[in-house]
Amino acid sequence: MKKRKMILAYHSVGAHPIKEIGAKLYAVPLYRFREQMEYAANKETGPLPSTSLGAGGDSPIITFDDGDITNYLNAYPILKELDLKAYFFIIGTWVGTPGYMSWKEIEELKNNSMTIGSHGMTHRILTELSDEELNYELRESKKVLESHLKTQVDYFSIPRGLCNEKIIDKARDVGYKTILTSDNRIVVRSGWDLNHFIKVLENGYSLSDMVENMIKNSLRGILGIKNYDRLRSALLSKS
Ligand SMILES: [Zn+2]
Numbered sequence: 001m002k003k004r005k006m007i008l009a010y011h012s013v014g015a016h017p018i019k020e021i022g023a024k025l026y027a028v029p030l031y032r033f034r035e036q037m038e039y040a041a042n043k044e045t046g047p048l049p050s051t052s053l054g055a056g057g058d059s060p061i062i063t064f065d066d067g068d069i070t071n072y073l074n075a076y077p078i079l080k081e082l083d084l085k086a087y088f089f090i091i092g093t094w095v096g097t098p099g100y101m102s103w104k105e106i107e108e109l110k111n112n113s114m115t116i117g118s119h120g121m122t123h124r125i126l127t128e129l130s131d132e133e134l135n136y137e138l139r140e141s142k143k144v145l146e147s148h149l150k151t152q153v154d155y156f157s158i159p160r161g162l163c164n165e166k167i168i169d170k171a172r173d174v175g176y177k178t179i180l181t182s183d184n185r186i187v188v189r190s191g192w193d194l195n196h197f198i199k200v201l202e203n204g205y206s207l208s209d210m211v212e213n214m215i216k217n218s219l220r221g222i223l224g225i226k227n228y229d230r231l232r233s234a235l236l237s238k239s
Contacts, residue, residue: 086114
């Protein structure tokens, strides 16, 4: 049986981003990122998938959300050194703001075999938006990226992973070929050592990761995303 291809999602590498709530859970230390990428680089590589992120060889697919400046400063040099390709999902209105990559930096990634995708215009939760607002997040972000980078943007990563069928359909209508959610990606946590990372790559999330995700998702459902965020930042600021 062919093994399921793992799509890894990173946020910041080697430092904390500014805006994302609870970001330190996902701020992967530089030495950990390097060992993970060295592991990935030694896996059998296949052709870079064109329409589906799920095709290709045995190497995991590497993605980054939010356009954090550490993607450019810390992750990109390691990817280049190891000859790895990756996907970067950019938030239209965050480009060039403190802590986030500029158009020039994003363009450099694009010119060096990296793929740029959209992560919306404002990082708002798509399930809470009106049709008009949803349209803005999906369509405008594609347009802005395409006009700055002069390339077609085929990939969309859902902010915070929260979506429904309507959003997926709408994203397809707008022209995205692949839509990434939290269901089809493994979000790498800051605390994972190489052993844990390899286990997740081979078998998916561990039981404790899944329990954590389940609690997170059901709390979100019970509390609603705004209250959940408030609770999460209150808890995190104490730790
Ligand atoms: Zn995000």
